[in-house]
Amino acid sequence: MLPSRRQFLSKIALAGSIVRSITANPLNKPIGLQLYMVEAELAHDFDGTLAKLAQIGIKEVEIAATYNKTAATWKAALNQAGLHCGSVHVYDTTQPPEQIMNFARELSAKYVVTSLNAPPDIIAKIPGGKADWVPLVNAVDTMTLEDWKQSAAIANQLGDQAAKYGLTYAYHNHNIEFKKFGNTTAFETILALTDPAKVAFEMDCGWVSAAGHNPATFLEKYPTRIRMLHIKAFQPAPPNTHLVGPEEPKPAELGHGNPDYKLIFAAAAKAQVEQYYIEQEPPFDRMTALQAVQANYEYLHALT
Secondary structure, eight states, X not given: OOOOHHHHHHHHHHHHHHHHHXXXXXXXXXXXXXXXXXXXXXXXXXXXXXXXXXXXXXXXXXXXXOTTOOHHHHHHHHHHHTOXXXXXXXXXXXXXXXHHHHHHXXXXXXXXXXXXXXXXXXXXXXXXXXXXXXXXXXXXXTOOHHHHHHHHHHHHHHHHHXXXXXXXXXEEOOSGGGOEETTEEHHHHHHHHSOTTTEEEEEEHHHHHHTXXXXXXXXXXXXTTXXXXXXXXXXXXXXXXXXXXXXXXXXXXXXXXXXXXXXXHHHHTTTXXXXXXXXXXXXXXXXXXXXXXXXXXXXXXXXX
């Protein structure tokens, strides 16, 4: 029997839905990139690197450094490449907050993000009082539970300041926040002591997994607090909370390490996640950083 016109059209529609599901991005949102991953390339060829990211398929970016360029220069370059910046990540929290808040607002970003908000007495332990990365991490590694409670208070203050600029503040985790203090961790302490109206979270799934936890569990437990995700992988290894040094987790391209992102995106679909960003840690031994962006993008693009 020849198929009816209705049967024929239904098969066409089904085939179309299958094609869309295969090529759709996770959460039906554009795949983003944390630009820290290509910082050397940006320093060498700023406009050209942004154009190459767009050619790969990246639509959203999160800025990690200004490269001594004004917000107006950034905005023009992003527009030229067809990219949008929704989040600005500040690594040096000793900067005047107004400086970075103004920068993010001029870019029309929604979020301003910090991590490792060390209290002033911890910063004072760093030679020269500068928040250089390795000395900062080593100082943070000495923090007590009371210090992490102060860190939560700093996050609340940053949330207040961000709101004055029409921005939303978010805290970004690493693995070091999963050090145990009795029956809790620094990460859960920050979650408990920050005001949900002031402080959102950008959960780095790779660091959570490296510390021996399941990112999906946190998405299920805190569906309204976690608004952004960093999507990265590390080579399989025993859990640890060492952020620098010989025991720090070794990076991998997505699909070549942990965690399992199918489970994470399934949980994220039920939460209030607004954006996610690829971020692979250096060094890039198997391929260049841009090739790694391409590999990670293709992995995510085919995930569903």
